[in-house]
Amino acid sequence: MPYPFLLALYSSLAIAAPVKRNPYTYLQPTPNGDSLFELGNHTYLANLQHPKAVLAGECTSAASLVGTNGVPFTAITTNASLITQDLLQSTIASFLGGDDVYSEDFLEGIYLASTAEAPVLDSSALTYLLSFKISQIFLDTKFTTRNISGPLTVTYVEAPECFDLPSGPYVAQISSTSVTFNEVYLLYIDSYRDFLFGAYNSNDGNDTYNALGAFLPRFWDPMIPVPSRIYSWGDDRPLAGERVAIKDLFDIKGLQTSGGSQAWAHITPIANGTAPAVQRIIDLGGVIVGKYKLAQFASGANPWDWQDEHYPFNPRGDGWLTCSASSSGGGCSIAAYDWLDYAIGSDTGSSMRRPAAVSGTYG
CATH class of the missing domain: 3.90.1300.10 (Amidase signature (AS) domain)
Incomplete structure (x- = not known):
């Protein structure tokens, strides 16, 4: 059902700080079919041959916004029933502070999942995500939040039974019927x-x-x-x-x-x-x-x-x-x-x- 807090959501975005991300640049395939790409001055490997997860859903709208080489994504899996700005902010801050591979460049899209029975994405969380100019949000089908509108694409995808995608950075490949999450590796010289x-x-x-x-x-x-x-x-x-x-x-x-x-x-x-x-x-x-x-x-x-x-x-x-x-x-x-x-x-x-x-x- 629609949530009243969504009606006044986008008026608050004017005060959000602008976010500049480095563009995703595909470089070349590896001999075994994986791929090399760049985000700013960093070079990465994406394991395309054996993805970490493939989730099913109606992804036609999302697929139309990305190319065949994929898009940087952030996955966040939590046990919280209410996803708030504070939760997302602290989670992303811990990613940035505790990992040398992750950067805000992976916030081109985001996938949210929770082990709670009927999780909800509240207005503060949406405002926070939109401040990063995230164009795509993927939610597990367990989320009860619906009828989200505005300058983003929200896609609901279903995970297999007893499935748990580790949080972190990925390259996502999106088709009309599924999204594939591929692990990434930072390449050190x-x-x-x-x-x-x-x-x-x-x-x-x-x-x-x-x-x-x-x-x-x-x-x-x-x-x-x-x-x-x-x-x-x-x-x-x-x-x-x-x-x-x-x-x-x-x-x-x-x-x-x-x-x-x-x-x-x-x-x-x-x-x-x-x-x-x-x-x-x-x-x-x-x-x-x-x-x-x-x-x-x-x-x-x-x-x-x-x-x-x-x-x-x-x-x-x-x-x-x-x-x-x-x-x-x-x-x-x-x-x-x-x-x-x-x-x-x-x-x-x-x-x-x-x-x-x-x-x-x-x-």
Whole structure:
């Protein structure tokens, strides 16, 4: 039924501060069918091949406003029965303050869901959303708020039974009958050349990982995909959302293991399983973001004596100090990047202790 508070809603919008968002710029597809895009000065990956969710609804009007490459969206899932400005404001503020992937650029559209029986979107919430010039609002069909009018498109979509889309940033693809939410990853530039390549979970249901072989023309360094930490805020596992780099001595399903040797990589197949030690980290919630450089076959060679790849740079001192020993990429990446939480290596003859010592990290 219509709500009286909606009648006077739009007169209050004149005092709303203007919001400028960076435009969504599609760049290119990846070899496996996912996509790269830009928002301002940041480059992102969208996992299009294995979406996080597909929700059904009458989306014809919404689909007419977006292109085939998708649109940045924010998903907010709550247990509140009344969605107010205060709730949305505090939620978005927590996203902006607690996550390096999320930005206001993802407020092109918004999806709201609640675990409450009959949630309501009140007038203050609508006023707040419109202050961001959000053109599209998607609501779960459980919302009782109806007959919303004004300069926006409201679409009701139905989620499957026992479904819970994690809050956070997405790229949404909208058709006339559904909206698809695809997880996004911020691409960090590995300027210290610590990684062989970035990687991410394909979300195919089989625990397969994809290597990100993306080198943008203006950057000469590997691009490392990191997912939004918001996705893991509802996960109570001890390593939930923690970003982890893996020494390329351990198998990860779907990725090549080189052991630091190009010759070895040429004669060995892509891994069809994940090493138990690494799988344990994944099971505890750890997020694998890539494989880092090591000495050939984990020998004790000083990085300056490596042959098959350029040695990692040590961020300490003048940038030309050795990273030392075989787990160099791990020690140096932890020292260099505040967006990385852990690097997993091996130590049979100081392979981790020496890199930790010369990079000032805990090993």
